[in-house]
Amino acid sequence: MALPWSSSLDVSYVGAHNYNSLAFGSISTPAGQLPIDRNAPDTGAAYLPQYQDPTLASTVPGATAVTTDLLRPYRGIGAITTTWPRFHTQYDSLQTAFNRRFSHGWQAGFNWTLRMRFAGNTLSPQHLKHNADGTITTESFQAADDALLSDVGLRRHIIKANFVWDLPDVKGSSPAAKILGAAANGWQFSGILTAGSGLPYDATYSYQTNGSNVNLTGSPSYAARIKAVGDPGSGCSKDQYKQFDPAAFQGPTYNSIGNESGTNLMRGCADRTLDLSVLRNIALGHNRQLQFRLDAFNVFNTVVLNARATAIQYNNPADPTTIRNNQYNADGTINTTRLTPATAGAGAATGAQALRTVQGQIRITF
Numbered sequence: 078m079a080l081p082w083s084s085s086l087d088v089s090y091v092g093a094h095n096y097n098s099l100a101f102g103s104i105s106t107p108a109g110q111l112p113i114d115r116n117a118p119d120t121g122a123a124y125l126p127q128y129q130d131p132t133l134a135s136t137v138p139g140a141t142a143v144t145t146d147l148l149r150p151y152r153g154i155g156a157i158t159t160t161w162p163r164f165h166t167q168y169d170s171l172q173t174a175f176n177r178r179f180s181h182g183w184q185a186g187f188n189w190t191l192r193m194r195f196a197g198n199t200l201s202p203q204h205l206k207h208n209a210d211g212t213i214t215t216e217s218f219q220a221a222d223d224a225l226l227s228d229v230g231l232r233r234h235i236i237k238a239n240f241v242w243d244l245p246d247v248k249g250s251s252p253a254a255k256i257l258g259a260a261a262n263g264w265q266f267s268g269i270l271t272a273g274s275g276l277p278y279d280a281t282y283s284y285q286t287n288g289s290n291v292n293l294t295g296s297p298s299y300a301a302r303i304k305a306v307g308d309p310g311s312g313c314s315k316d317q318y319k320q321f322d323p324a325a326f327q328g329p330t331y332n333s334i335g336n337e338s339g340t341n342l343m344r345g346c347a348d349r350t351l352d353l354s355v356l357r358n359i360a361l362g363h364n365r366q367l368q369f370r371l372d373a374f375n376v377f378n379t380v381v382l383n384a385r386a387t388a389i390q391y392n393n394p395a396d397p398t399t400i401r402n403n404q405y406n407a408d409g410t411i412n413t414t415r416l417t418p419a420t421a422g423a424g425a426a427t428g429a430q431a432l433r434t435v436q437g438q439i440r441i442t443f
Contacts, residue, residue: 082177082180083177083178083179083180084175084176084177084178085175085176086173086174086175087172087173087174087175087176088171088172088173089171089172089173090169090170090171090172091168091169091170091171091172092167092168092169092170093166093167093168094165094166094167094168095164095165095166095167095168095197096165097162097163097164097165098162098163098164098165098166098199099160099161099162099164113158113159113160113161113203113205114156114157114158114159114205114298115157115158115159115205115213116149116150116151116154116155116156116157117149117156117205117296117298117299118145118148118149118150118295118296118297118298119150119204119205119206119207119216119296120204120216120294120295120296120299120334121294121295121296121332122142122148122295122296123138123139123142123148123291123292123295123296123297124138124139124142124295124332125295128142128143128147128148129141129142129143130142130143137287137292138292138295138331138332139289139291139292139293139295139331140287140292142291145291145297148291148296148297150207161203163198163203164197164198164199165197165198165199166195166196166197166198166199166229167194167195167196167197168192168194168195169192169193169194169195170190170191170192170193171190171191171193172188172189172190172191173187173188173189173190173191174186174187174188174189175187175188179241182242182243182244182245183240183241183242183243184240184241185238185239185240185241186237186238186239186240187236187237187238188236188237188238189234189235189236190234190235190236191233191234192231192232192233192234192235194231195228195229195230195231195232196227196228196229196231197227197229198223198226198227199229200226200228200229200340201219201222201223201225201226201227202299202300202335203215203219204216204218204219204222204299204334204335216334218334218336221336222334222335222336225336225338225339225340226339226340227339227340228277228339228340228341229340229341230276230277230340230341231277231341232273232274232275232276232277233274234272234273234274235273235274236270236271236272236273237269237270237271237272238269238270238272239267239268239269239270240267240268241265241266241267242265242266242267243264243265244261244264244265244266246258246261246262246263247261247262263357263358263359263360264355264356264357265355265356265357265358266353266354266355267353267354267355268351268352268353268354269351269352270349270350270351270352271348271349271350271351271352272347272348272349272350273347273348274344274347275312275313275344275345275346275347275348276344276345276383277312277340277341277342277343277344277345278312278341278343278344278345278385278387279303279338279340279341279342279343279387280303280309280321280323280326280342280343280387280388280389280423281303281387281388281389282303282326282328282329282388282389282390282391283388283389283390283391284328284390284391284392284393284394285390285391285392285393285401286392286393287393287394287395288328288391288393288394292331292394293329293330293331293333293394294332294333294334294335295332299334299335300335301329301333301335301337302329302333302335302336302337302338303326303327303328303329303337303338303389304326304327304328304329304337304338304397305325305326305337305338305339305342306325306326306327307322307324307325307326308322308325309321309322309323309325309326309342309343310322310325310343311343311344312342312343312344312345313344313345313346313347313382317382317425317426318404318405318411318421318422318424318425318426319404319405319424319425320382320385320424320425320426321343321385321424322424323389323400323403323404323423323424324400326389327391327397327398328389328391328394328397328398329394329397330394330397331394345382345383345385346381346382346383347381348381348430349379349381350374350375350379350381350430351375351376351377351379352372352373352374352375352376353372353373353376354370354371354372354373355370355371356368356369356370356371357369357370361441363443364443365441365442365443366441366442366443367439367440367441367442368438368439368440368441368442369437369438369439370437370438370439370440371435371436371437371438372435372436372437372438373433373434373435374431374433374434374435374436375430375431375432375433375434376433377433378432378433379430380429380430380432381429381430382426382428382429383428383429383430384418384426384427384428384429385421385424385425385426385427386402386404386421386422386423386424386425386426386427387423388402388423389402389423390402390423400422400423402415402422402423403415403422403423404421404422404423404424404425405422
């Protein structure tokens with residue numbers, strides 16, 4: 078839509094429906110998951126009596142199971158990666174753009190993407206079931222897992238704005254006007270605003286002992302998920318040592334089918350970064366020009382935390398609540414061994430965007 082004052086407004090729906098996407102080997106593999114393996118041991122296989130090694134003794138589920146290749150439906154053969162056109166995503170957004178062309182010494186632009194949906198099953202690993210008659214189907218819980226893990230990673234708002242302002246020149250032939258013009262003319266002021274919602278993320282888990290896939294799901298090919306038992310917070314906090322509450326999570330236990338929690342349960346810190354630039358052009362005659370320029374990136378020194386210690390370490394599935402990489406002691410004081418990003422405990426920030434950076438330039442054009 079054309080608007081007055083040399084400006085325009087564009088409002089668009091932008092969507093994409095992706096279906097029957099193939100997965101083969103490491104291509105299109107869901108993040109953090111294994112490739113589709115036609116010969117993957119079924120969920121729970123390591124718990125079955127016929128797959129136990131009689132030379133081993135343990136009460137831990139899956140601990141006495143035979144090796145992976147002997148757990149497979151085609152015994153003694155390794156992984157058989159295959160294509161399987163099952164993955165799909167749906168993306169819906171409303172995109173708005175306002176632009177004013179350079180006129181009367183200034184121009185401006187504003188772009189806002191409102192993401193309404195980004196869902197699918199690309200983060201849900203396919204659980205195969207090998208039937209006695211030789212057919213291969215998906216497990217009965219596959220549809221429920223797909224629904225639970227359907228949030229592919231929706232970042233709600235993305236904003237980009239810019240402006241350029243060419244300051245008015247002082248004109249006149251009087252000596253005062255010439256002196257004032259020599260100091261005031263040729264200046265230009267510009268800036269870019271980058272803003273938007275934080276990136277989504279999840280907490281993950283690891284066990285010191287007895288917590289491998291074969292113990293938790295009965296199959297080395299399928300992983301369990303961390304269990305959400307409380308409110309972890311939004312995922313962003315002014316407290317660098319507590320971006321989320323690790324006590325809101327527990328490690329998964331045995332007989333898992335990967336449905337302990339959904340995906341992208343938390344959001345990182347919102348972005349609101351302003352970059353500014355000021356320059357002055359001085360004409361030297363004969364098509365020559367001297368330019369002085371000063372750029373300030375993140376001019377307000379805004380702290381945007383963008384990395385966190387999301388992996389929570391536990392003892393074992395029989396003790397899925399005791400956190401080994403704790404950021405806080407039992408009495409609520411900070412663990413003094415975890416005060417730096419390199420040693421950060423669960424829930425603490427480990428990185429942030431660059432703080433204010435200033436650079437200057439002198440350029441001669443001829």
